[in-house]
Amino acid sequence: MSTNGRSRGKPSARPPVNLDDVSKAIIEQLQHDGRKSYAAIAAEVGLSEAAVRQRVQRLLDAEVMQIVAVTDPLQVGFLRSAMIGLRVSGDMTEVADALTRMDEVDYVVTTAGSFDILAEVVCEDDDHLLELLTKRIRALPNVTATETFVYLKLNKQLYNWGTR
Amino acid sequence: MSTNGRSRGKPSARPPVNLDDVSKAIIEQLQHDGRKSYAAIAAEVGLSEAAVRQRVQRLLDAEVMQIVAVTDPLQVGFLRSAMIGLRVSGDMTEVADALTRMDEVDYVVTTAGSFDILAEVVCEDDDHLLELLTKRIRALPNVTATETFVYLKLNKQLYNWGTR
DNA sequence: CAGCAATCTTCGGAATCCGTCGTGGGGCGC
DNA sequence: GCGCCCCACGACGGATTCCGAAGATTGCTG
Numbered sequence: 001m002s003t004n005g006r007s008r009g010k011p012s013a014r015p016p017v018n019l020d021d022v023s024k025a026i027i028e029q030l031q032h033d034g035r036k037s038y039a040a041i042a043a044e045v046g047l048s049e050a051a052v053r054q055r056v057q058r059l060l061d062a063e064v065m066q067i068v069a070v071t072d073p074l075q076v077g078f079l080r081s082a083m084i085g086l087r088v089s090g091d092m093t094e095v096a097d098a099l100t101r102m103d104e105v106d107y108v109v110t111t112a113g114s115f116d117i118l119a120e121v122v123c124e125d126d127d128h129l130l131e132l133l134t135k136r137i138r139a140l141p142n143v144t145a146t147e148t149f150v151y152l153k154l155n156k157q158l159y160n161w162g163t164r
Numbered sequence: 165m166s167t168n169g170r171s172r173g174k175p176s177a178r179p180p181v182n183l184d185d186v187s188k189a190i191i192e193q194l195q196h197d198g199r200k201s202y203a204a205i206a207a208e209v210g211l212s213e214a215a216v217r218q219r220v221q222r223l224l225d226a227e228v229m230q231i232v233a234v235t236d237p238l239q240v241g242f243l244r245s246a247m248i249g250l251r252v253s254g255d256m257t258e259v260a261d262a263l264t265r266m267d268e269v270d271y272v273v274t275t276a277g278s279f280d281i282l283a284e285v286v287c288e289d290d291d292h293l294l295e296l297l298t299k300r301i302r303a304l305p306n307v308t309a310t311e312t313f314v315y316l317k318l319n320k321q322l323y324n325w326g327t328r
Numbered sequence: 329c330a331g332c333a334a335t336c337t338t339c340g341g342a343a344t345c346c347g348t349c350g351t352g353g354g355g356c357g358c
Numbered sequence: 359g360c361g362c363c364c365c366a367c368g369a370c371g372g373a374t375t376c377c378g379a380a381g382a383t384t385g386c387t388g
Contacts, residue, residue, distance in 0.1 A: 019240065027240065030233035034198040037344060037376090048368050053346075055366090065235045068323045069194035075228055076183065076191065077328030083247075083275065083282055085313075100320040108320040111247065111313035118247055118313060122325050149249075149277035156264040156272040159232045161286050164241030201345090201375060215336050217377075 019064070022047065024163035026055055027065055031160040034067040072154045073122045080123040080150065084137065085115035087145040092116050098140050104132055115147070183228070186211065188327035190219055191229055195324040198231040236318045237286045244287040244314065248301065249279035251309040256280050262304050268296055279311070 019027075025045040029036055042052045059065050073081045088095050092110055099108045099119050107120035119137075123129040129150075138146055183191075189209040193200055206216045223229050237245045252259050256274055263272045263283050271284035283301075287293040293314075302310055 024240065027233055027235060031235075032232070034231035034233050039344065049344085050346085050369080051367050064239055065233045066321075066323070067198035067231070067233050068196070069191055069198055069229045069231050070234065070323050071191060071195070071229045071327075073325070076188065078325070083273070096317075096319045103325070105320065106322045106325055108318075109247070109313075109315050110317045110319060111315055113313035114311065115313055124328055147278065149273075149275035149279055149282060152274045152276055153260075154273055155260045156269065157230075158270045159230070159234050161237070161242070161267070161270055162240075163235075164288055203375065212337050213375080214338080214377085218335075 019163070023055055023059065026052060027059065028160070028162045030056070030065070030067060031162065070157065070159065072157065074151065074154060077124070078122045079125055080129040081154075082121055082123070082129060082151055083149045084119045084121060084133065085147045085149070086117040086119065086137070086143055087114075088116045088142050089144050090142045095140055095142060099137070102132070102136065104128075183327070187219055187223065190216060191223065192324070192326050194220070194229070194231060195326065234321065234323065236321065238315065238318060242286045242288060244289055244293040245318075246285055246287070246293060246315055247313045248283045248285060248297065249311045249313070250281040250283065250301070250307055251278075252280045252306050253308050254306045259304055259306055263301070266296070266300065268292075 022045050026041055029041045029044055038052045038056070039049045041056075042049045045052065047055075060067070086095065096108055096110055096117055099105050099117065102121075104121050104123055105119050106122055107118075109118045110116065111118055121129070121132060123132060129148075133146065133148060137143065186209050190205055193205045193208055202216045202220070203213045205220075206213045209216065211219075224231070250259065260272055260274055260281055263269050263281065266285075268285050268287055269283050270286055271282075273282045274280065275282055285293065285296060287296060293312075297310065297312060301307065
């Protein structure tokens with residue numbers, strides 16, 4: 001059945017796992033086609049099929065990469081996606097963790113700039129977005145301000161920017 | 165070899181493709197595990213293995229979804245990722261298209277709010293980011309202002325928010 | 329009602345997946 | 359330097375999956 005098990009949300013627990021060139025090459029192959037066969041990848045990177053399989057499994061376990069279907073939320077029925085910028089007083093990690101635990105939030109980044117955290121949310125409609133924003137996000141302690149950018153159109157969505 | 169061929173950047177050319185429940189169920193399966201076998205998916209959604217295979221191929225061709233490996237840029241050697249908010253005068257589509265064509269830009273959304281466009285960029289280092297921002301993005305016609313949010317840490321990155 | 333297009337099922341052969349075993353090289357302690 | 363351990367790789371065989379093609383089924387149109 002080939003399940004990769006988990007689908008967690010925190011690439012966080014990271015022993016910085018430095019990757020060798022072969023693993024990077026494998027990742028690049030899968031960035032282009034997540035269903036490419038192990039044998040075909042093996043031919044590209046110069047390993048046996050089994051070795052590639054074991055490496056891929058290790059990369060998945062270590063949460064260095066995920067192999068998943070990616071869609072445009074607007075196309076699959078989520079009519080109100082948005083990016084929300086937050087300003088936070090004090091420790092940001094607590095707010096970031098709280099956002100991470102919300103189902104509607106699929107992307108959380110802590111940043112340097114006039115926002116401390118950026119969070120992408122996926123909602124079904126305006127009511128849903130409104131409830132999430134006012135009742136749950138702005139209600140978090142230490143959140144001093146938010147700004148919402150409702151998505152009108154997703155122009156580009158790519159994941160095959162290799163490795164370095 | 166099972167290649168899904170392209171890896172383009174524009175989910176744009178869309179005949180709005182409305183999805184039936186079965187296709188949505190297939191997408192949800194693959195959002196959890198992009199390598200799940202057709203047979204296993206078929207058992208879940210109640211179709212034959214071949215039918216699932218044909219539907220998946222159609223969804224890929226229509227660019228409703230992509231099956232790819234997704235990574236944390238910071239973990240694979242891109243030390244300077246950032247979100248860039250742009251203010252644009254006049255037509256936004258031209259600017260959005262220009263951003264879409266840049267290799268370092270992996271995500272472009274047009275939004276309602278104080279920014280007209282949000283673009284995520286993936287750079288190797290500060291010099292690279294600086295060159296991209298000043299020489300190429302801010303140089304675009306009709307871009308009146310930009311604001312850059314450099315990524316400090318990617319807290320969450322999920323793609324399995326089902327369908328509606 | 330005939331014809332066409334789209335989608336599903338069935339089917340068989342080729343390719344892939346997957347667990348397992350044996351091997352070889354690098355790191356570490358002695 | 360020598361042996362030991364561990365980890366990653368290659369090899370192999372059986373179960374499973376993938377994949378193309380061909381025949382049914384459905385729904386729509388002229």
